[in-house]
Amino acid sequence: MIVGAKNTITVAVLGIVLATVVGVAVGIARLSTNWLVRRAASLYVESLRNIPVLVIIIFFSAAVILTLPRIENSIEWLDAIVMSNRGTWVPTVVGRDGVGAFWIAVAAGVVIALGIAWWRTKRFEATGRPHHRVLWTIGVVAVAVIVAYLALGQPLVASLPERTARSVTGGRVVSPEFTALLLGLVAYTASHIAEIVRGSILAVPRGQTEAATAVGLGPMQRLRFVVLPQAFRVAIPPLSNQFLNLTKNSSLAIVIGYPELMRVTRVAIGNGSPAPQALVLLMVVYLALSLTISAAANLANRRLELAGHR
Amino acid sequence: MNAPPVRERSPIRWLHANLFSTWYNSALSAAFALLLGFVAYRGLRFVFVTGRWEIIRRNLTLLLIGLFPRDESWRVWAALFLVTVGVAAAAGALRKRALVDTADELAPASPARRTADTLRRAAPLVLLVVTLFSLRPEPLAAVLVAALVAVAFVSWRAGVSLPARRVRIVVAAGVALMLGALLLLSAFGGVGWDRWGGLLLTMFLAVAGILFSFPIGVLLAIGRRSRLPVVRAVCTGYIELIRGVPLITLLFMAFFVIGFLLPPGTGRPSAVTRALIAFVMFTSAYIAEIVRGGLQSVPHTQTEAALAVGLQPIPTLRLIVLPQALRSVIPALVGQFISLFKDTSLVVAIGLTELLRVAQVLTSQGDFRGQQLQAETLIFASFVYWVGSYTMSRESQRLEQRLGVGTR
Numbered sequence: 001m002i003v004g005a006k007n008t009i010t011v012a013v014l015g016i017v018l019a020t021v022v023g024v025a026v027g028i029a030r031l032s033t034n035w036l037v038r039r040a041a042s043l044y045v046e047s048l049r050n051i052p053v054l055v056i057i058i059f060f061s062a063a064v065i066l067t068l069p070r071i072e073n074s075i076e077w078l079d080a081i082v083m084s085n086r087g088t089w090v091p092t093v094v095g096r097d098g099v100g101a102f103w104i105a106v107a108a109g110v111v112i113a114l115g116i117a118w119w120r121t122k123r124f125e126a127t128g129r130p131h132h133r134v135l136w137t138i139g140v141v142a143v144a145v146i147v148a149y150l151a152l153g154q155p156l157v158a159s160l161p162e163r164t165a166r167s168v169t170g171g172r173v174v175s176p177e178f179t180a181l182l183l184g185l186v187a188y189t190a191s192h193i194a195e196i197v198r199g200s201i202l203a204v205p206r207g208q209t210e211a212a213t214a215v216g217l218g219p220m221q222r223l224r225f226v227v228l229p230q231a232f233r234v235a236i237p238p239l240s241n242q243f244l245n246l247t248k249n250s251s252l253a254i255v256i257g258y259p260e261l262m263r264v265t266r267v268a269i270g271n272g273s274p275a276p277q278a279l280v281l282l283m284v285v286y287l288a289l290s291l292t293i294s295a296a297a298n299l300a301n302r303r304l305e306l307a308g309h310r
Numbered sequence: 311m312n313a314p315p316v317r318e319r320s321p322i323r324w325l326h327a328n329l330f331s332t333w334y335n336s337a338l339s340a341a342f343a344l345l346l347g348f349v350a351y352r353g354l355r356f357v358f359v360t361g362r363w364e365i366i367r368r369n370l371t372l373l374l375i376g377l378f379p380r381d382e383s384w385r386v387w388a389a390l391f392l393v394t395v396g397v398a399a400a401a402g403a404l405r406k407r408a409l410v411d412t413a414d415e416l417a418p419a420s421p422a423r424r425t426a427d428t429l430r431r432a433a434p435l436v437l438l439v440v441t442l443f444s445l446r447p448e449p450l451a452a453v454l455v456a457a458l459v460a461v462a463f464v465s466w467r468a469g470v471s472l473p474a475r476r477v478r479i480v481v482a483a484g485v486a487l488m489l490g491a492l493l494l495l496s497a498f499g500g501v502g503w504d505r506w507g508g509l510l511l512t513m514f515l516a517v518a519g520i521l522f523s524f525p526i527g528v529l530l531a532i533g534r535r536s537r538l539p540v541v542r543a544v545c546t547g548y549i550e551l552i553r554g555v556p557l558i559t560l561l562f563m564a565f566f567v568i569g570f571l572l573p574p575g576t577g578r579p580s581a582v583t584r585a586l587i588a589f590v591m592f593t594s595a596y597i598a599e600i601v602r603g604g605l606q607s608v609p610h611t612q613t614e615a616a617l618a619v620g621l622q623p624i625p626t627l628r629l630i631v632l633p634q635a636l637r638s639v640i641p642a643l644v645g646q647f648i649s650l651f652k653d654t655s656l657v658v659a660i661g662l663t664e665l666l667r668v669a670q671v672l673t674s675q676g677d678f679r680g681q682q683l684q685a686e687t688l689i690f691a692s693f694v695y696w697v698g699s700y701t702m703s704r705e706s707q708r709l710e711q712r713l714g715v716g717t718r
Binding site: 032033034035036037039040043046047049050051052053054055056058059062063248249251252254255262265266269275276279282283286287290291 | 335338339342343345346551553554555556557558559562563566567570648652653655656658659666670684685688689691692695696699700703
C-alpha cells in the first residue's frame with residue numbers, strides 16, 4: 001500500500017508538471033497568429049479531448065510501448081537512452097562515498113539561495129534597481145553544487161545504460177507501464193489544460209494587451225508580464241480541478257498493470273484481504289490526496305489574489 | 311458608378327498575414343507544415359494502406375451490440391428509431407424554446423447556408439456511418455439508416471412546430487420513448503441488459519446513468535442548500551466524498567461491496583446493474599454541484615417575490631427557482647453526460663464487455679492472435695468515442711450560445 005501510494009504520487013507529480021507545460025504551450029499555440037500552428041494545436045486538443053483517457057492509456061500501452069522492439073534490438077539514442085518493450089533506460093547518477101554530505105551541502109546552497117532571492121526582492125522593492133533574482137538564485141545553487149562536488153571528491157558518477165546481450169546494465173529503468181500511463185495521462189490532461197489556458201487568456205481584456213503595446217513592451221514581454229499573470233489568476237480553479245482529475249485518473253493504471261494504489265488494492269483483495277475494508281482505506285488515501293491538492297490550490301489562489309491587491 | 315470598397319482578400323495576402331509575417335513565423339510555418347504533413351501521411355497511410363481492418367470488418371456486430379442475440383437484432387433497430395424520435399423532437403422543442411426565450415433573435419440565415427451548416431455539424435456522424443458502411447456494405451442497413459435520418463428530420467420539425475407551452479410534454483414523451491426502447495430491447499422475448507455489450511452497453515450505461523443521477527443530483531443540490539444542518543451536512547459530505555475519489559474505486563466498491571449491504575436472501579444484482587449503481591452514485595454528486603451553481607445564479611429576489619405573492623416554499627422552488635436554475639446549467643449537464651459517456655470505458659476494469667473491452671479482446675481471437683492488431687481495434691474504438699463526444703460537445707457549445715449563458 002505504501003509502495004502503491006508512492007507510485008501514485010510519482011505519476012501524479014510528474015504528470016501534473018508535464019501536462020501543465022504541454023497544456024500551456026498548446027493553449028498559447030491555439031491563439032497564435034500563425035495559421036498552421038493554430039490548426040495543429042486545435043487538431044491536438046479536439047482529437048484528444050474527446051477520447052476517453054482510458055483508451056489513450058491503453059493505446060499507449062498496447063499499441064506504442066509494447067510494440068517497441070525486443071531488448072536484443074532495442075532502439076538506442078545518443079548512447080544515453082535505450083528503449084525496448086521491457087522498459088526504457090535513461091541515464092542517472094549513482095552516489096559513492098560522501099553522497100550524504102553532498103546532498104546536505106546542496107540543500108544548504110538552496111537555502112542560502114532562497115535567502116538571497118528574498119534579499120534581492122527587498123532591495124528591489126526598496127531601491128527599484130534591477131533585482132536579477134533568478135540569475136542570483138541559480139548562480140548560488142550552481143556554485144554550491146560545483147564546490148561540494150569537487151570538495152567531496154566527486155561523490156556522484158553518471159551511469160549510462162549499456163546494452164549487453166539480453167539485458168541492460170547501468171542507468172535507471174522506467175517500466176513500460178509507467179511510461180504508458182504517464183504519456184496517456186499527460187496527453188489527455190494537456191488537451192484539457194490547453195482549453196483552460198486559452199479561455200483564461202481570452203478572458204484578459206484586450207485593453208491590457210493594447211496598453212502593454214502602448215508602453216512599448218514586445219510580444220514576449222506582453223505575454224510574460226501582462227497577459228499570463230492575469231490569465232493564471234482566472235485559470236487556477238479549473239487548473240486545480242484538472243490536477244485532481246489527473247491524480248484520480250492515475251487509478252486507471254489498474255488496467256495496464258502499473259502497481260499504484262488501485263492496483264495494489266486490487267491485488268490485495270485478490271489475495272484474500274476483505275474487500276470493504278481495503279476499498280475504504282483506498283478511498284481515504286485518495287481523499288487525502290485530493291484534499292491536499294485542493295488545499296494547495298486554495299493557497300495559491302489566495303496568494304495570487306493578494307498579490308493582485310484586488 | 312462607384313463600387314463599394316472591397317477589402318482585398320487575395321490568397322497571397324492571406325498567406326503573408328497568417329504564415330510568413332516575420333522570419334520566425336516563417337520558420338514556425340515550415341516546421342509545422344512538416345510535422346502536420348508527416349502526421350497526415352502516416353495517418354492516411356495507416357487508414358488506407360497498412361491498417362489491417364479485417365478484424366474490425368469481421369467483428370463489427372460484436373463491437374456494436376456485443377453478444378446480443380443476432381436473431382433479435384431487429385429490436386436494436388426499433389429501439390434506435392424510438393430513441394431518435396425522442397431525441398430529435400426534444401432537441402427541436404428545446405431549440406424553439408431557446409429562440410423564444412432569447413430576446414435578440416439570431417439573424418436569419420439563408421437556406422443554403424443553413425444546409426451547409428447542418429452538414430458541417432453532422433460531418434463526424436456522417437463520417438462514422440460512411441466508415442461503418444465501407445467496412446461492411448449492407449443494403450438493408452443503408453435503407454434503415456436513410457429511414458432514421460428521415461424520421462429524425464420529421465420529429466425535429468414536429469418538435470419545433472409545437473407551441474412552447476407543450477415543451478414539458480415533449481420532454482416527458484422523450485423520456486417515455488427511451489423507456490419504451492428499453493422495454494423493446496429487454497422485455498417480450500428480448501434480452502436483459504446484463505447480456506448487452508459493445509456500443510449498445512456503452513450507450514445504455516451513459517443514458518441510464520444520466521437519467522437516474524439527474525433527480526438524485528437535484529435533490530442533493532437542494533439538500534446542500536437546506537437550512538437543516540443535518541440534511542446539509544449529509545449532502546455536503548456525500549458530494550465531497552464522491553468527488554474526492556476516483557470513479558474506479560466506486561466501481562470496485564459496487565462490484566465487491568454491494569453484496570454485503572443487501573439483506574441476505576436477495577439475489578446479487580448483475581455486474582451491469584452494479585456498474586450502473588456506481589455510475590449513478592458518482593454522477594449524481596457532480597450533477598449536484600452543477601445544479602448548485604445554477605441555484606446560486608438565480609437572484610434571491612426571485613424567491614422573495616414568489617413568497618411575497620403567497621407561494622409556499624416548495625412550489626416556489628419547483629415553479630420559480632428550479633426552472634431558471636436548470637436552464638442555465640443545461641450546457642454543463644451536457645458536459646457531464648459527455649464525460650459519463652467517456653467514463654463508461656472504465657467498466658473494462660470489472661470485466662464488462664462494452665466497446666473498449668470488445669476492442670481489446672478481439673486481438674486474442676483465434677484468427678487474429680499474435681498479429682499486433684491492437685492499434686487497429688483501439689483506433690476504431692477511439693474513433694467511435696470521438697464521434698459521439700465531439701458531436702455532443704459541439705452541440706452543447708451551440709446551445710450555450712443560443713441560451714446566452716455567460717454573455718448576460
